Amino acid sequence: MAVIIENESKCPLCGDVINELKEYILTPPLISNELDELFRLSDSGIHLDCINKSNLKDKLFKYLKLYEQYSSKMRDLMLENNPKDVIGFNLLSSDVAEPISKYNYLIMLKKNILKWDDFEDFNFIANDFLNKSKWKGVTQFNHLKNLLESIVNN
Numbered sequence: 001m002a003v004i005i006e007n008e009s010k011c012p013l014c015g016d017v018i019n020e021l022k023e024y025i026l027t028p029p030l031i032s033n034e035l036d037e038l039f040r041l042s043d044s045g046i047h048l049d050c051i052n053k054s055n056l057k058d059k060l061f062k063y064l065k066l067y068e069q070y071s072s073k074m075r076d077l078m079l080e081n082n083p084k085d086v087i088g089f090n091l092l093s094s095d096v097a098e099p100i101s102k103y104n105y106l107i108m109l110k111k112n113i114l115k116w117d118d119f120e121d122f123n124f125i126a127n128d129f130l131n132k133s134k135w136k137g138v139t140q141f142n143h144l145k146n147l148l149e150s151i152v153n154n
């Protein structure tokens with residue numbers, strides 16, 4: 001969950017500081033792509049009031065729930081396997097019109113990549129997404145590029 005500093009961290013929706021005077025929720029790092037609509041609500045403290053008034057409300061709660069399920073599945077698989085062999089796709093796009101969104105939250109064991117039927121499809125879609133500069137990371141690290149490399153070079 002996000003780490004916030006009361007009276008310093010700001011709500012991404014209204015720009016006011018977060019503190020005990022107004023109820024707020026903390027969100028986990030949902031997506032590291034700056035260009036995704038959910039990015040600004042990711043990893044932050046947000047006033048409950050502001051979310052309730054936002055048109056992103058349903059979307060945010062949908063992905064918070066999916067993130068929760070994904071995280072617990074990842075935890076279980078990492079306990080049962082060598083964590084290095086578990087590949088988690090995490091959230092790739094919160095825009096369901098993006099073809100890449102069908103691979104959101106997919107989890108796969110490394111040994112199964114070669115028999116993965118959608119390997120070529122994912123490879124194509126992910127490269128296309130990257131080539132169209134639809135993924136922009138805050139840092140040099142690009143989750144999608146990294147994911148693609150770990151799958152292709154397996």
Ligand SMILES: [Zn+2]
Nearest residue numbers: 011014047050
């Ligand atoms: Zn707010």
